[in-house]
Structure formats: structure tokens, C-alpha cells
Amino acid sequence: MRLRVKYSKGGRAVFLGHLEMLRLWQRAMRRAGLPLAYSHGFNPHPRLAFGPALAVGIESLAEYLDMELTMVLDPAGVKEKLQAELPAGLELLLVFPIPDQAPALTAIIDAAAYRVAWEEPPDQKFLQQKAEALLSRPVVQVSRPGKDGTRVKDIRPGVFQLAVKPEATLAMLLECSSRGVVRPEEVVSTMGLEGPYRVTRTGLFIRQGDALLAPESIAATEIKTAGKGLLARD
Amino acid sequence: MQDSDWEKLLTRVAKPARYLGTEWNAIHKDWKENPVRMAFVYPDLYEVGMSHLGLAILYGAVNERPGMLMERAFAPGPDLETLLREEHLPLFSLESHRPLTDFDVLGFTLQYEMSYTTILNILDLAGIPLKASERAPEHPLVIGGGPGVANPEPVAPFFDAFLLGDGEEALPELLALVGRLKKEGAINDRRRVLKVIANLPGFYVPSLYKVEYNSDGTVAAVIPREEGVPERIVKRVIPDLDAAYFPTRPIVPFLEVIHDRMMLEVMRGCTRGCRFCQAGAIYRPVRERDLSILLRQAEELVRHTGHEEISLTSLSTADYSRVEELARALAATYADQGVSVSLPSLRVDAFSVRLAEAVQRVRKSTLTFAPEAGSQRLRDVINKGVNEEDILTATGEAFRAGWQAIKLYFMLGLPTEREEDLLGIVDLARRILDQGRKLAPGGKPAVTVSVSSFVPKPWTAFQWEPQDRLEVIKEKQKLLRSHLKGPGLRFNWHEAEVSFIEAVLSRGDRRLSKAIVAAWRRGARLEGWSEYFNYGCWEAAFRETGLDPAFYACRLRREEEVFPWDHLDFGIAKDFLKRERRRAYEGRVTADCRSGRCTGCGVCPGLGVDLILKGGSRDSAVTGKI
Helix, strand or coil: CCCEEEECCCHHHHHHCCHHHHHHHHHHHHHHHCEEECCCCCCCCCCCCEEECCCCEEEEEEEEEEEHHHHCCCCHHHHHHHHHHCCCEEEEEEEEEEEECCCHHHHHHCCEEEEEEHHHHHHHHHHHCCCHHHHHHHEEEEEEEECCEEEEEEEEEHHEEEEEHHHEEEEEEEEEEECCCCCCHHHHHHCCCCCCCCEEEEEEEEECCEEEEEECCCCCCHHHHHHHHHHHHH | CCCCHHHHHHHHCCCCCCCCCCCEEECCCCCCCCCCEEEEECCCCCHHCCCCCHHHHHHHHCCCCCCEEEEEECCCCCCHHHHHHHHHCCCCCCCCCCCCHHHEEEECCCCCCCHHHHHHHHHHHHHHCCHHHHHHCCCCCEECCHHHHHHHHHHHHHCCCCCECCCCCCHHHHHHHHHHHCCCCCCHHHHHHHHHHHCCCECCCCEEEEECCCCCCEEEEEEECCCCCCCCCCCCCCCCCHHHCCCCCHHHHHHHHCCCCEEEEEEEEEECCCCCCCHHHHCCCCCCCCHHHHHHHHHHHHHHHHCEEEEECCCCCHHHCCCHHHHHHHHHHHHHHCEEEEECCCCCCCCHHHHHHHHHCCCCCEEEEEECCCCCCHHHHHHCCCHHHHHHHHHHHHCCCCCCCCEEEEEECCCCHHHHHHHHHHHHHHHHHHHHHHHHHCCCEEEEEEEEEEECCCCCCCCCCCCCCCCCCCCHHHHHHHCCCCCCCCEEECCHHHHHHHHHHCCCHHHHHHHHHHHHHCCEEEECCCCCCHHHHHHHHHHHHHCHHHHHHCCCCCCCEECCCCEEECCCHHHHHHHHHHHHCEEEEEEEEHHCCCCCCCHHHHCCCCCCCCCCCCHHHHHCCC
16 A cells, blocks of 8 residues: 655754655664565665655655555554654654555645745845845846756746745745756845745645645545646646 | 754754764763763764764663763764864764763774874864873763774873773773762872772773883883782673673664664674784684574564664674574565665685575675685685685685675785785686686676785784885785786775874884874874875874884884783783794694684683584584584
8 A cells, every 4th residue: 555644854853864864764664664565676675755855954844755565554553653763853744545556746746835034034024025026037047056067047937936924934935846946045045135044844735727735635536636637737 | 062053063064964863762861860971982984983883782781771871972074073173162972962071981992093093183172181191180081992902002191091802891880980989079089090990800091001112112011100000901701792781772873874784793703713813813702692692682673773784793704603594584584574684794615605695685796705815825824714616616606696796805915925926816816707707607797806905913923023015015006906907807905005004003002192193283084084094194293203103014023022012911822823923934724713622822711711602512513514
């Protein structure tokens, strides 16, 4: 059976990178005695699939992973057993079954919501102006250092929403899919703002027109259709 | 340190997971309820230190006792070191982020000589005077253990005490003593504390001994400075491993560390008697663990760690008398949980290959063998105990079983080595490769030859031998490099300069401490990593201190010479080593004492112990072998 897990990542756990998380989950699941399905082949590995990677140092209220088990188990029992094997900072929020054929998280998720909060908050109006200024620009170029030199990318199409919330926090909805990713720090620095600030990923979503669907907010069968619909869009 | 300061530091380093202290099974004991506090300091990066079984054993053994706690500290990565120095912050422990000066005892493990400059760097980062004689009562007691204590003299001035031998019992004893002295208010009388420690079995307090030198620069004597200090310090031995503590809830690192797996210690010690091998000498006698205990420990390890691999560790795991039963049982039990079994050290024989085949059912990467020398004559000199036929049979079995890549370890610069011995390495590698082409049809066999330089070590039959001079080692490496070319052949070699410094430090005396300080001041640290090792620091350090490194590394020592470590007692009789050395020159091999014939090394009668073989008696252990 396939189970989808939603969890939060906070405290010291924010310092764990994607590879470390991968290892951590495998070990926690083995300690919990979950009957994980293994791939066949040269070097068998457990059938686990993660949602989009989260950068080191960022808190999250909504991370996802899918796991495949060789037996049908009660999701509530799995949640309890697994939570007991997780280090501080990782909290299981939901564990629910999904159909065997449901598309992978990375295939359906295409947006991530973030909240940016400053240690010393900037002026609310000033922040508002900065946000409007960014949204009014047709092109927003950022440079990304990579292995083959620095590349310039237009992130404007990937900034879906940008809003100033009370106490000068910034809420953003940014592209986060296999086609591209916009990072919250890129948006902040493009706006000419500086730290120290704290970033929290508040949600991962499937965009359907103007609607935002969380991977758990739709029934298992709908996830399947939603996935197909999104894939067909391209 | 405040939590917010700490987190800010972590946001600025490349691998914050090294410093979190919140790994699974990490122990956070209450600081108030446990008045005796020790930090185990591994003088290398987290990834190296967390691969060390000794740390896991002592961490568990101390923390399971009431009234005492142990936390961990490692050498910081260069990025964190820079931050700590910029912000004037002290090096801290992982569990409670307390500065190292908050602990009563700091225990360093001396795993290899190239970590000595890192020890100084850690003391400096902690704000502790480098020299024991300059420390104030409020400073922690700095102690050392591990194989480097075979000859701790080059680092003696930096340590308050050393522990010789096994630590599972001795270390809690020391901490209990520290607790008592603390309670009595006597802990601040450093002299008294050290004298009490010097009388605990297995503990060596170097400041209570003076070294006298001969006019030729050799040591004349190492003797107690005052009455009531033992003349010889005898190493500690756990006589029965079955009764000893073993951690089945070890810390599970977040990061990928060097040895990222469960470690199941099947035995301690090795009976092979290779004449260059220090570990084989100082960890005697062989003590095997009971099969049923190992199976239970494996089950607990799997349940408590979730690791995907069990490594059967020891100096020579294929020698464990019930290894086949153990390996097969573990492989069968854990296969469907995705847990594999590995054997880190293999004997060069067909039995080892069949064993490897039995446990590595799926993944067949590289199989490693250590013939150590290229000719039969030289293998007999070092008492390796294998012949060419053994090696070819073993590698043949490996190719037949599906392995494509074979790695061979050799040593260069062994006593009596001649050019034909070196060419023997080339010849052996080529024959193995040819064999691979015949036995592994369709595949692409590859043979890697990895060559390190011989380092003569204390407590071995070769402790009197000179190391080849640097330029000779380099010539020999060049010769091998020129011959080990062509498709399917690869050649790796160790940096000659590293082995040279290793030789200087492993057989040196107290005067060398000045050179270690000088090298550290010039920037030497983390020297186990080739990217950080800088020979220039050492050359300058020797020049500055007027010490001749060749005196220590490249000099043939007289048989009657007093060694800087002669007041330490690891159980090995010097006469036995002399006898072994003569047999080496004669090319005579000495049989493994598992065969029932005592070689007279002196350990069992000297330490009041015996070897423990779980296959039955000494004789049946051998006849039961496949």
C-alpha cells in the first residue's frame, strides 16, 4: 500500500539537508518496523518519494513524502509508531493512504507558500511599496551561481502572489515544480530588503486555475485526476 | 552559549548537521544530577570521529552510570574554526553546547599521530593552556587513550594522564575517583589529584616521570620523580568481552560519516602476529564474543538504529572462530529488512571470499586483499602467513563469484626489501589481472594496487628498524608507478611525507613536543586529510626547534637501546620482539597462537589473561575451520 505523510520541520531539524532527511526517514521507518517495499536491482533501496526539497535553514509547516509498504496497515498506527522514532523538530501531521497509481508528489506540486518574518520588522508601508514595485515589473532577473558559471533567470513568472501581512511579514506563493523553482531569498533580495529574517514554508500546493489544492485536501481519487490534469496541461 | 548565538553560528557553516547534538540516541543527561562531567574529544572532523567504535563504547559505558555524564566534541571544520576565532567563542560540546572548560575531564583519543596538531588546536580553541604544567586547578584534566598511547611521549607535556589499554572499566573508575575528590573538595589540589590517578591501574601521569638522555641523544631512562609513583604502568585488559559493556543504542548520525553503519565487535585482538603490526601487538590477547550474544546485540542494534548495514568489526574478522555461522545467520535474518552484512577486513584466502560471497548477495563492488609484500621471501620476513597460491586462489574465487574489481594493499620500504620485491608487486598484480580476464569473461577486470610506506612502530618486531629516507621512498614509488600502467591496472600511493612524520612521532620522545607546537603554530591541523597536510609546516618546525626528524625515523636502533616507552607495559616481552626480529631476518615464519602453540609473546602470563576462542578449545578452533 502507499501512504502519504505530511510533516512539519522546525527547531534544530531545520539544519538538516535533503540528503540527511532521506537517510533519517529510512532509518526511522526501519526502527519503527514498517514493512517498507524495496526496489529490485543492483542496490535495493526503500520505495520512498519526497516532495520538493527544502533549503537548509528553512522551517516548514507542510512537507510531504510517500512511502510504499508491503502490507496494508492502519495509517493511524503507522503515524504513532513513526512519530516515536523521529528526532526533535519533526512532527507528523497526517498519514493517509493514496492509490497505487497516484502520480508522484513532484509531478503534481507546483507552488510553495512562504512567510518571511524579520527580526527587526521594516515599516509596513515601505514593505507594501516594495512588494507592489516588484509585482509591477514585467521581468525580474536574478543571477544564480552554478557549476557551469552564473546564470541569469527571470523569476517574475514564478512569483504567483506576494502580499504584506500584519506586523510586516511577507507572504509569497512561488513556483516550486519540476519546471522551475523560485527561492524566497531571491525575492527578498530583489526587493532590496535585508536580514536577519526567518523563512517558513507554510504550504505546498497543486494549482488548478485560481484554486490552490493542498496534497491532502482532496480525496485520494481526486489526487489521481488532479495529477493527470496537470500533466495534460503541458 | 545562548541558544540563539549557537543557531546563528550554525546558519553560517557549511555542514551544520555536524554540530547539532540532537542525533538519534544522543544522550542529554542532567548537568546538576551528574556532578562528574567528561567530554570525549575526537581530534578530527565529526565524520571521522563518529565512525569510531571506541567513542560509542565509552559514551555508553559512562552515561549508563549514575552521577556521571559524557558529552562529545570534535574538531570544528575550518569554517566554524574561523567563526569561533572571529567571535571569540570557545569550542563547545555537542550535547549541551558548553565550553570544554566546563568539564572536569577532557578525554582525547590518540588514533593516529597526524591528529596531534589538531589536539593542540582544540585545546587552544577551548582556551586551555597547551601544557599540563601551565594549567590552573579550574582547568579540566586532559587525558589520552587509544593506540597512540603505545608511545605517548611526543605529546606527554600536553596531557595530565594517559590510559593504557581497554577503557570500558578504567574510565568510569577514573571518573568515580574524580567525583570523590570533588566531593571532598580536594580536586583543586592538582598535584595530589595526579598522584592519586598515577596509582590507578593502567593510568600513566607523565609529569611524575623524568626522562634522562645519553650524550648521543638516545633515552637513558624514564623514571618516577618521587616516591609512591609506580615504575611501570601496565595496560588495562577486559578479560572477558561477554561480560563487558557494549553499546546497542549508538548515536545515529544525520550526516553521512566515514563508516556509516552498525558496528558489531566480534572480538578484540588478533593472533596473526604480522611483524609490522602494532594493533596486533597492543590489543592482545584475542578475546572472542559469544555467538548468541552477538546475535542478540545485532538484533538490538537493528532495532535501535535503523542502519542498513551491519559491519562485523575486529582486526581480522574472518579469524573469528564462528564467523561463518554468524555471517550467514545475520544475512538470512535481515535480508528482507534491507539490512546487509559487511566484513571490513578480509584474510587473503578462499574461505574469506566464500564468506564475502555469502553475505554480499547482491552488491559486488570491490574486494580488497592485503598481501602487504610482493615476494614470498618478504611475506615470510613480515610473517604475513600467506603464499602466492593462497592469493591467486582467493582472487580467482572472487572473479568466479562475480567480482570485477580487486584491490591489493602493499607496504613499501619493509625491512630487507629489494628491487625484486617491488617488482614482485607488479608481477602479482598482472597475474591477478590475467586471471580475471580468463575467469570473468565478458567483464572488465580491474586491479588496483594501493601502496603505503612502512612505518616502524613501537611494540612490534620492527621497532628497531629504520624507515627509508624520503627520497628512497619516492624512488620506489616512481619505480612502481612506471610499471603499474596499462588497461585494468591502477596505482595509488600514500604521500611519503605523511608516513615520515608518522614515523617520527610514533617512535619519538618528549623533546618532539616542541616541534608539534611549532608545526601547529604554523597552521598544521586536520592533517589526516590530504588537503590540509602541509609538510612545509613540519620542515620549518624541525628547523626552528633544532630537532632532527631523521634521528627518530631513519636511524637503525641498537638492540639494547632504551626506548622512550620502555616504562610502559603492554604485556609484550621485549625478548619476544627481539626473537621475532631475528626470525624475520632468517625468513622464518612464526605460527599463529590459535594453533595451540604458544609463541611466548608474554601477554597471557604477564597480564594474567588468556585468549578466548568461541569455536571451542584452541585446537578445535583451527580444525573447525573450513
